[in-house]
Amino acid sequence: MIPASAFFILAALLFVLGVLAFFIKKDLLTQFMAVEVMLNAGNLAFLALAKTLGKADGQAIVLFVITVAAAEAVIGLAIIVLVFRQRKSIRTDDLKDLKG
């Protein structure tokens, strides 16, 4: 039996990995993937909690998150494609027109 804390540690590692990837990488697509990693780290934490507390709430939230993530991925990828068509680049350092 794997202890619950292992799930939490894995979730935390995944989340930190996502954060680091987001800040280290400079292209939009990879950063987007980092965001997906963070989302799934969150999902894993929810599932671990659902199991330790013996309630189904956490599983229900995970289903929601997966649905929302799918929709968000569609829109996010579409935006990235359109930005690339416009700018011939998806480097976030090039996309800084909205500065004060």
Add this chain to the structure above:
Amino acid sequence: MAEYFWLIPLLPGASALALLLFGRRLSRTWVAWQASAAVFASVILSKAAFLHLARTSDGASGLSKTLLPWIASGSFSTSISFHLDELSAVMAVVVTGVGFLIHVYSAGYMAEDRNHSRYFAFLNLFTFFMLVLVMASDIVLMFVGWEGVGLCSYLLIGFWFERPAAAKAGMKAFIVNRIGDAAFIIGILIILASVGSASFAVINDAPRSGLLSAGLVTLVAILLFVGATGKSAQIPLYVWLPDAMEGPTPVSALIHAATMVTAGVYMVCRLSGLYAASVPASSVVAWVGGLTAVFAATMALVQNDVKRVLAYSTISQIGYMFIGCGVGAYAAGMFHLVTHAFFKSLLFLAAGSVIHALGGEQDMRRMGGLKKHLPVTFPVFLVGALAISGVPFLSGFFSKDAILTSAYAGGHYVLYGLGLAGAILTAFYMFRLIYMTFYGDERTPRAAENHIHESPWTMTVPLVILAVFSALVGLIGLPVFFGEKANLFGRFLEGVFGPAAHHLALSTETVLVLAATLSALLGIGLAFIFYRRSPDVPVRLADRFPGIYRLLLGKYYVDEAYDAVVVRPLVRGAELVYEHFDLKVIDGALDGSAAAAGLAGKGLNVLQSGLVRDYALAFLMGAILFLGFLLIGAP
């Protein structure tokens, strides 16, 4: 019908309102007739009320009518109520009568003006306010009328506001009157504070009942008189009246000769109880009147604009009325007011007829020889000139004589002398005007000469009616040697002013009448020599005494002096305030707060780099801080 006397002011008022609202949509003829008809109805009503009072004249209290409660504040209350006694009835008859004739005259004079309906609306409105002033039963409502006529005067002087001179003259009249009115308001406030009632009956009784101390009576009377010097164009506030001639001529006749400018005289007569109780205030009234009478007459001697001669003449004649009031002969002052209303409006309207005939020419140096072109205007003008000069048996003779006799009888010999000197000057400048305008060579430019024409009947008929009145109206106030009871006018007003104070020996009176007659004839004779027989005399005189001539022509440089002492320091002060306060303090505060907002924006601007990573970092830091706070703060 007399009980409907309260409609006298309301009818022209209603007509004015209708014309202001719908005037543009009505036909020109309808506008003129509606305005005249409203005033004519008032004429009928005031005549009925006048006759009613004349029949029941036994010192009774007259007609009263309260329309609405108005101000109720603490122990003080006043209502909108009209009162018609002998004094206000005389004024009402004069205002409506002369006003009606001038409305009819205007129908011809203003027929071609673009803003015909606006003109008649203002004229009606003026009549309304003037009648409110006259018939008000308390001083607060009188003040409403007083300001109302001032407003109408402003509107009508500046009627042709597209001419800068007219717009300026209107403002000058309004501002100069404000100075007098400030004193007038203070006077009213002192009355309200110490007497506690605005009603004329109570105020006139205040010196006797002890509500006003002697010093306060003098103060109030003088403050109110300062208001009168503004409205009635006396020294030192007369400067607006000559400029007011920029308005249409019928307006000059109605407002700036016959009615509004005499409001000050009426006010003094209305409050005769107050003035009679204060010797110093009465002296101030008499002396200001006496000095103005001569001072203004000397300025009339050298003017070349027909209407300006008449304007200075009006100032001078109102001076006479104030002499009468100041020496206690209120009935004589009112009598001159009535006769003056007729002959001066006649002179103005006749001058208007001349100006109309010459297509707008007002300079007498470009007139002359008009006698044969204007067969109606010339004789009526002559009647008016003879009447104002005081030629025997015309109206001005009786009224001026009544004032001078009263001054003499009261022992005011210097004032009498001033009055007599003024009478010579009056006759002189009036006949100078006649000789320069109607006699001599024709100096009109050729182009104008071709269409010199007599005026239409709407203008000439009022002239003839006024001429008849100017000639005959004096007969209501015959001097004492036509019999003790010959002075109908004086006896009619005895209910208001009490019986006449002074009586002179018949022989003295005869001498005074002769002196007055001789001075009138002397003035006319001098004018004849100067401007008819040897026209080079005035030129030689002007060359001989260039200083005096320039001083008169420059109107004693009073306007310039006021400009230097009052107007320019005020304007300069306003400019200084503008430069140092408006520009620096007010604008500075506004600009400063705008700059502060801008600086703050620039400072915060650094945070917005446009880089997603920076925002995400801020987000992360925030999340960590929040979590840390939760974790540490939890226990």
